Amino acid sequence: MQYTFRVLIDAEEEVDVFRDIVVNANDSFSSFHEAIIHAFDFEGGQMASFYLSDDEWNKGDEVGLMDMSGEGSSFRLMDKTTIKKLITEANQKMVYVYDFLNMWCFFVELIKIDELDEAKQYPYVALSFGTPPSEDSKNIIDDFLLPDESSYDLGDEYDDSEFESFENIDDLDI
Numbered sequence: 001m002q003y004t005f006r007v008l009i010d011a012e013e014e015v016d017v018f019r020d021i022v023v024n025a026n027d028s029f030s031s032f033h034e035a036i037i038h039a040f041d042f043e044g045g046q047m048a049s050f051y052l053s054d055d056e057w058n059k060g061d062e063v064g065l066m067d068m069s070g071e072g073s074s075f076r077l078m079d080k081t082t083i084k085k086l087i088t089e090a091n092q093k094m095v096y097v098y099d100f101l102n103m104w105c106f107f108v109e110l111i112k113i114d115e116l117d118e119a120k121q122y123p124y125v126a127l128s129f130g131t132p133p134s135e136d137s138k139n140i141i142d143d144f145l146l147p148d149e150s151s152y153d154l155g156d157e158y159d160d161s162e163f164e165s166f167e168n169i170d171d172l173d174i
Contacts, residue, residue: 001025002122002130003083004112007036007096016115017130018042024122025084030037030065034077035123036096036106040132046099050078050108052086053093061086102138 003025008012008018019039023032029050037044047066051059063076063086076086087110096106 001085002114002116002120003087003110004114004126005032006109007039008109008157009040010106010107011133012138013133015130017132018127019125019129020127022120022122022124022126023083024116025113026082026085027122028066029076029078029081029083031067031123032095034124036100036108039125039128040106040135042104042132042135043084046101048078048096048098050096051097053095055093057093057095059095097136106134106140 001024002022004020004022006020007019008016017040017101019036021032021033021035021039023080034044034047047064049062049064052061052063053059060146061076061080063081065078067075067077090110090113092110094108096108098106100105
């Protein structure tokens, strides 16, 4: 069987950007992950996970690149889990999260199940709509964690003269 997924990126822009990606149901989630990255022109190399979800897009069981869940969880690895093992009916939904620092979120829905076309090479993009944002357009490090240089200016609030002769911790009488 072949599955057609609609993959919609959750971006700051008001326009929809999505790709319809067709996969072989026997493919792994790892293969699907790579197809999504390439379809949206991302470089790859970041952590990512699929989360099975309900109709309101609430995250459920995780399928990730690396097992970081701890003992006793229902975690599955992408490269060891076939798509058909978890995706069994049309309209099933998943949330795909790429780059956990910048949190690129994609809404993934199975829109069609067809017979496998042996002449096709899977996965492939069947429909491309909209221009995806640049992967580095959402950079939480630059936007939130690194203040601009002007915030380092402490002004005349501190007198540096008491530290001018300081050369070594041993110079202090403690």
